[in-house]
């Protein structure tokens with residue numbers, strides 16, 4: 001599944017028209033699916049439809065007709081000046097005898113549901129004046145809001161804060177970058193020719209359909225030496241400081257992602273927890289002779305981070321470089337050596353590597369991940385919401401995960417999980433996008449059950465459940481209608 005920009009979506013729309021596909025059918029399907037979602041969410045609660053003059057408004061007018069025919073009480077406030085398909089939808093509605101009210105008079109009361117069909121992919125700049133005021137009133141209404149295609153105003157402010165959003169034909173970038181404004185997300189197929197949706201040049205939205213085939217198989221004859229062994233190198237002791245938990249969490253992440261064996265290389269004197277790992281206490285960063293297929297390096301490394309990474313490089317194995325191992329010199333050496341490496345920065349670390357403020361990275365994570373993959377020549381996992389995986393020209397945007405994961409150590413678990421998949425033989429891009437998806441899904445399962453207050457180790461513990469869900473093809477965090 002591809003992630004469209006609003007421009008790419010409009011282009012697809014235009015191509016459908018140029019192919020002779022009757023675009024009125026697309027709008028009719030959009031309206032019909034929207035009515036279906038409305039009924040599913042709100043039953044027969046009375047609707048107030050706010051329709052703009054473009055095609056997004058047209059979708060709203062089509063929805064209104066289906067609600068009317070389905071016996072849902074409603075009022076429609078519409079801008080004037082529709083043309084093309086939207087005008088036909090207006091005429092169809094009026095022919096059924098529903099008078100359209102001027103948008104300027106829009107009002108609502110307790111118990112009603114607002115449908116936001118003001119603006120979709122055609123918005124050219126921030127809303128101002130009347131429309132900005134209308135959006136502010138909508139947001140202040142405390143009524144449920146169903147946004148059609150996009151919450152109006154996105155990707156700018158002000159924008160509608162929807163209870164639910166129904167995307168048409170494909171997800172667009174704002175759906176994943178402004179997840180909060182969308183509320184519960186739905187995606188409707190509306191009959192756009194499939195060829196127009198297959199755009200290899202656009203980023204991927206990671207889905208169970210794409211990821212399930214990547215799950216490493218476990219044959220009957222599997223043994224702990226055959227399914228991937230991971231070396232974890234990290235931790236620091238000095239200056240009165242101790243970072244002992246991070247490498248342990250990475251080891252848990254690796255085991256819970258299916259590693260056969262984990263070798264844990266730690267500073268001497270680190271307090272050890274009972275864990276199924278083989279411990280290698282060392283007086284200073286070093287790589288003892290261990291039989292592993294991949295490494296995870298840098299978690300809790302503090303000032304030792306760089307030294308851990310340089311020691312690990314000697315093995316020439318696929319390596320996850322996390323946290324304190326993320327330095328430009330280190331990254332350059334891995335690239336020179338032709339080692340398969342996955343970098344796992346959050347926005348702060350990515351900003352440091354790119355020489356950009358973290359806010360700029362968080363503002364456009366797709367561009368930042370792409371830039372970092374380009375400058376380093378390595379695979380990049382830019383963590384956040386959404387997490388973006390980049391390698392060469394490829395981008396994968398992850399739809400799972402939630403703020404419950406914003407707690408110390410969840411990134412360490414992820415680093416170990418990626419290393420386990422590298423050790424199982426997956427190429428870096430696949431190991432990264434699969435681990436990121438499952439890690440986010442583990443967080444989603446836990447968020448639903450328990451909410452805020454998770455421990456990182458619990459995220460590791462939930463990885464097998466996330467994996468089982470993916471094996472069944474489940475776990476897509478938005479509904480297809």
Ligand SMILES: NC(=O)C1=CN([C@@H]2O[C@H](COP(=O)(O)OP(=O)(O)OC[C@H]3O[C@@H](n4cnc5c(N)ncnc54)[C@H](OP(=O)(O)O)[C@@H]3O)[C@@H](O)[C@H]2O)[C@@H](O)CC1
Pocket residue numbers: 009010012013026027030052053054055056057058059118119120121122123124125126127128131148149150168169190192
């Ligand atoms: N993809 C698909 O396959 C399908 C897509 N469909 C639907 O079409 C939607 C896209 O429709 P669209 O292109 O008509 O644009 P839309 O979002 O209605 O807005 C255009 C209006 O906004 C106005 N306007 C712009 N900027 C503004 C501003 N800053 N402040 C104020 N006004 C501003 C602009 O005015 P103008 O500049 O033209 O005067 C124009 O009137 C898409 O989201 C989906 O819902 C489906 O129907 C079926 C198939």
Ligand SMILES: Nc1ncnc2c1ncn2[C@@H]1O[C@H](COP(=O)(O)OP(=O)(O)O)[C@@H](O)[C@H]1O
Pocket residue numbers: 323346383384385387400401402403404405406407408409410411412413414439
């Ligand atoms: N708001 C959020 N939404 C989704 N995922 C989040 C959110 N906050 C944190 N995460 C995830 O949690 C992990 C945090 O990693 P990181 O910042 O490296 O933490 P730590 O260094 O404590 O392990 C990342 O995988 C990140 O994507």
Ligand SMILES: [K+]
Pocket residue numbers: 056116117118119120147148149150151152
């Ligand atoms: K809208």
